[in-house]
Amino acid sequence: MPRLSNGLLRHAYTINPLLAPLLRSCRDLTSAQNELRWLREHVKLTQTSLNKSHGSLLRRFVCERASGKPLQYILGTEYFGDLEIQCRPGVLIPRQDTAASVTHLVHLLRRAEGLPSELRVLDLCTGTGCIPLLFRHQFEKARREDVRLRLLGVDVSEKAVRLAHHNLKCVFQEHGYRDSKAVIEFMMGDVLIDPCGDQTFDPPSFKAVMDFLRKPQFWNILISNPPYISPSAYWKTTTRSVRGFEPKLALVPPAREEKPGTEQGDTFYPRLLEIAYDVEAEIVLFEVADLDQALRVARMARDIKIFDGIEIWRDQPDQNDEDDPSPHCEFKVTGQGNGRSVLCWRGRGSKWLGKGGAKHITSDRSPIRNAFFATYKF
Amino acid sequence: MPPTPWVCRTCLLRIGKPALRQFFRFQSTSSTPESIPPALLSRARKIADEHKELTQKLANGFDTRAAKILGEYSPIVNALKEWDKANEVSRIRDPAVALSVPYLNTRAEGHIKSLTELTSLIHDHTTDPELLALASDDLGLTRTLLANASQRLTTSVVPVHPFAHLPCLIEIRPGAGGSEAAIFAGDLLRMYQAFCNRNNFRSTLLKYENADGTSEAGVPLSEAVLEIDSENAYGVFRCEAGVHRVQRVPATESKGRTHTSAASVLVLPSLQESALGEEDFENPESDYYVDPKEVRVEIMRARGAGGQHVNTTDSAVRLTHIPTNTVVSIQDSRSQPKNKEKAWRLLRSRLAQARREKREEEAVAMRRSVVGVAKMGRGDKVRTYNWNQQRVTDHRSGTTVHDLDDVMEGGETLDRVMESVRSWLMERDVEALIAEEEADEKKK
Numbered sequence: 001m002p003r004l005s006n007g008l009l010r011h012a013y014t015i016n017p018l019l020a021p022l023l024r025s026c027r028d029l030t031s032a033q034n035e036l037r038w039l040r041e042h043v044k045l046t047q048t049s050l051n052k053s054h055g056s057l058l059r060r061f062v063c064e065r066a067s068g069k070p071l072q073y074i075l076g077t078e079y080f081g082d083l084e085i086q087c088r089p090g091v092l093i094p095r096q097d098t099a100a101s102v103t104h105l106v107h108l109l110r111r112a113e114g115l116p117s118e119l120r121v122l123d124l125c126t127g128t129g130c131i132p133l134l135f136r137h138q139f140e141k142a143r144r145e146d147v148r149l150r151l152l153g154v155d156v157s158e159k160a161v162r163l164a165h166h167n168l169k170c171v172f173q174e175h176g177y178r179d180s181k182a183v184i185e186f187m188m189g190d191v192l193i194d195p196c197g198d199q200t201f202d203p204p205s206f207k208a209v210m211d212f213l214r215k216p217q218f219w220n221i222l223i224s225n226p227p228y229i230s231p232s233a234y235w236k237t238t239t240r241s242v243r244g245f246e247p248k249l250a251l252v253p254p255a256r257e258e259k260p261g262t263e264q265g266d267t268f269y270p271r272l273l274e275i276a277y278d279v280e281a282e283i284v285l286f287e288v289a290d291l292d293q294a295l296r297v298a299r300m301a302r303d304i305k306i307f308d309g310i311e312i313w314r315d316q317p318d319q320n321d322e323d324d325p326s327p328h329c330e331f332k333v334t335g336q337g338n339g340r341s342v343l344c345w346r347g348r349g350s351k352w353l354g355k356g357g358a359k360h361i362t363s364d365r366s367p368i369r370n371a372f373f374a375t376y377k378f
Numbered sequence: 379m380p381p382t383p384w385v386c387r388t389c390l391l392r393i394g395k396p397a398l399r400q401f402f403r404f405q406s407t408s409s410t411p412e413s414i415p416p417a418l419l420s421r422a423r424k425i426a427d428e429h430k431e432l433t434q435k436l437a438n439g440f441d442t443r444a445a446k447i448l449g450e451y452s453p454i455v456n457a458l459k460e461w462d463k464a465n466e467v468s469r470i471r472d473p474a475v476a477l478s479v480p481y482l483n484t485r486a487e488g489h490i491k492s493l494t495e496l497t498s499l500i501h502d503h504t505t506d507p508e509l510l511a512l513a514s515d516d517l518g519l520t521r522t523l524l525a526n527a528s529q530r531l532t533t534s535v536v537p538v539h540p541f542a543h544l545p546c547l548i549e550i551r552p553g554a555g556g557s558e559a560a561i562f563a564g565d566l567l568r569m570y571q572a573f574c575n576r577n578n579f580r581s582t583l584l585k586y587e588n589a590d591g592t593s594e595a596g597v598p599l600s601e602a603v604l605e606i607d608s609e610n611a612y613g614v615f616r617c618e619a620g621v622h623r624v625q626r627v628p629a630t631e632s633k634g635r636t637h638t639s640a641a642s643v644l645v646l647p648s649l650q651e652s653a654l655g656e657e658d659f660e661n662p663e664s665d666y667y668v669d670p671k672e673v674r675v676e677i678m679r680a681r682g683a684g685g686q687h688v689n690t691t692d693s694a695v696r697l698t699h700i701p702t703n704t705v706v707s708i709q710d711s712r713s714q715p716k717n718k719e720k721a722w723r724l725l726r727s728r729l730a731q732a733r734r735e736k737r738e739e740e741a742v743a744m745r746r747s748v749v750g751v752a753k754m755g756r757g758d759k760v761r762t763y764n765w766n767q768q769r770v771t772d773h774r775s776g777t778t779v780h781d782l783d784d785v786m787e788g789g790e791t792l793d794r795v796m797e798s799v800r801s802w803l804m805e806r807d808v809e810a811l812i813a814e815e816e817a818d819e820k821k822k
């Protein structure tokens with residue numbers, strides 16, 4: 001990380017002494033000024049229950065922030081689209097990029113014709129529960145009387161599932177959703193464990209829980225923002241604040257010694273695709289680290305031959321396409337920013353997304369598909 | 379043309395002359411709810427005369443054009459009649475008149491004098507008690523009657539500004555004068571906030587930027603946008619647009635010298651969907667229309683890899699209207715969608731205002747060739763706040779008040795100043811109307 005210039009630090013100090021330490025974490029003056037303002041507002045709101053003076057509480061927060069603690073953990077929330085989501089150490093802070101993809105997906109679906117009367121959305125690796133909550137929030141804006149939402153979020157971490165339940169309550173209190181018939185649930189489950197293998201793990205495999213709790217077998221939409229950072233990128237690309245304060249469980253997939261050749265960052269995707277296949281998902285949206293991983297995931301999705309279409313979204317999929325699309329790309333890449341997610345669709349999903357021209361591919365397992373899953377067997 | 383000489387036109391032609399200016403100023407400053415600017419009154423009289431002529435014409439045979447004009451004029455004529463009546467009443471009921479105290483007054487100024495007279499009778503200790511009771515009784519009645527009539531006459535004659543009914547945005551920025559100007563900009567913001575509180579206008583900060591995130595006095599402000607979310611707010615605050623000048627010894631000045639600095643105030647219509655019909659946003663002909671394709675949206679993206687790699691708090695949004703290169707950026711809220719929504723609102727308002735101003739400028743250019751009415755653009759100095767003398771002077775209406783503190787606290791003294799400017803503006807509007815009509819007549 002480049003050192004901050006002394007000139008900048010001195011300048012910040014003369015405006016307000018508290019800005020200089022904040023610069024250590026914010027890197028630029030405007031962000032430091034914004035954060036100082038938000039911290040101050042937060043102190044004003046929380047002051048009543050504390051006997052410390054305003055100033056010393058603010059100084060403590062600034063110190064914590066300067067040490068790299070994410071502002072979101074200090075303030076206790078982060079905005080995810082329109083929603084204020086509660087954040088706690090131990091659970092990953094929701095990212096704006098994720099909100100942008102989810103919002104764009106719902107935007108495409110809001111006017112879709114032929115949606116089932118119960119639209120089922122599965123979110124694997126749900127963390128704070130932000131994705132199902134935002135999906136509902138955006139979808140309710142369309143006021144569709146013909147569709148009832150059923151959303152299910154799954155996470156391996158107990159802390160995460162607890163927080164997701166808490167968020168469900170908070171968001172409901174804030175927004176009410178008076179006429180909404182949507183159902184949102186969260187449960188614990190491990191996405192990676194092979195459902196046919198040994199079941200002594202705690203928590204049990206996602207599939208086992210689904211069966212045990214008699215959750216629906218089929219889901220229309222599968223969304224996931226799984227851990228996707230490779231161990232090397234973890235040290236090179238993540239910021240000090242992410243490494244030092246956010247759970248590694250949420251960021252880096254576990255190592256798979258039996259398959260040393262494949263990228264460790266990709267661990268979740270074959271398993272997620274298999275689940276997509278099992279639940280007969282008609283739309284699939286996965287978040288990824290960058291354009292390279294997007295391409296690898298898109299190829300995996302293509303290789304199982306169940307989808308009618310696959311495309312890659314950048315950070316802001318709703319913006320005009322970047323002027324310079326990467327030349328080597330065999331998939332359509334839309335929007336602006338880093339490669340951020342992979343969208344797959346098939347059957348009715350094509351129509352819902354307005355992709356038209358659905359090719360009809362038989363839905364039973366072809367030999368190629370079996371071979372594909374065998375390669376990635378756990 | 380009406381046979382009666384049209385007093386006000388001659389006034390207008392000589393408007394640049396100092397003596398006349400003085401007269402106009404006096405009229406404006408004495409502005410009370412009952413009074414009517416002279417220009418407006420003469421215009422109403424002119425219309426009444428034309429109305430009479432047309433009625434006669436119509437009596438001799440039908441004329442569709444005349445009938446149509448007649449229809450448009452009749453509310454004005456009725457309002458004028460009512461006003462004249464109220465005015466008459468105020469004089470007859472005036473106990474001074476009743477007691478045959480002789481004094482002169484012209485018809486136009488009569489009501490003001492009689493009201494003044496009534497008031498002074500009441501305040502005069504020598505007034506006999508019987509007369510006093512009579513006078514105070516009458517004062518109330520006379521006032522309401524006249525106020526209602528004046529209101530109706532005014533609204534029937536003065537063209538209503540197309541944005542007047544809308545809520546508004548007030549943008550405040552420091553002008554010349556370094557950090558003292560920025561501190562004064564903050565003072566103005568607090569002045570308007572206090573004014574809103576006192577008058578029950580709902581106001582919220584749409585954008586607030588200063589050096590360190592506090593909103594206490596004495597901290598330099600770099601830019602603020604105050605949204606006043608009440609109907610007619612644009613009509614009330616329109617008079618505040620322009621350069622506000624401050625003369626005082628800055629807190630930072632060690633030698634005790636007085637500095638002159640300035641802050642600029644822009645007043646824009648606030649275009650919330652609730653205040654306008656949907657069609658206004660989607661109709662390309664409308665002032666409020668913005669083609670989304672012409673707007674570049676920039677979101678502060680995390681530097682570098684983004685996604686799970688970073689947990690930045692950047693939520694800034696910048697919109698650029700490409701054809702006019704209008705740039706709006708907002709970073710107040712931690713929520714990006716909220717910032718985006720605010721930015722769109724501000725962009726819409728700025729563009730609508732710019733379009734409106736352009737059209738007004740064209741109209742002014744035409745008018746100026748006829749009468750030379752001074753233009754009040756956004757660059758003009760409109761008001762001076764002088765700390766040493768504890769006074770505030772508005773350079774348009776010519777009003778000076780001496781309770782500077784009350785003005786800065788958004789008190790009633792500020793009401794008075796703003797009212798004087800509004801009636802000044804109203805006169806300008808009427809003049810403009812008259813000038814336009816003259817130009818039309820010349821063309822014929």
Ligand SMILES: C[S@@+](CC[C@H](N)C(=O)[O-])C[C@H]1O[C@@H](n2cnc3c(N)ncnc32)[C@H](O)[C@@H]1O
Binds near residue numbers: 091191193250686
């Ligand atoms: C990158 S976070 C995403 C959280 C949330 N969806 C979001 O977008 O903010 C990944 C989540 O996956 C969970 N996770 C990690 N391993 C898992 C597994 N084997 N099965 C299910 N969830 C897992 C972590 O607890 C973490 O909450």
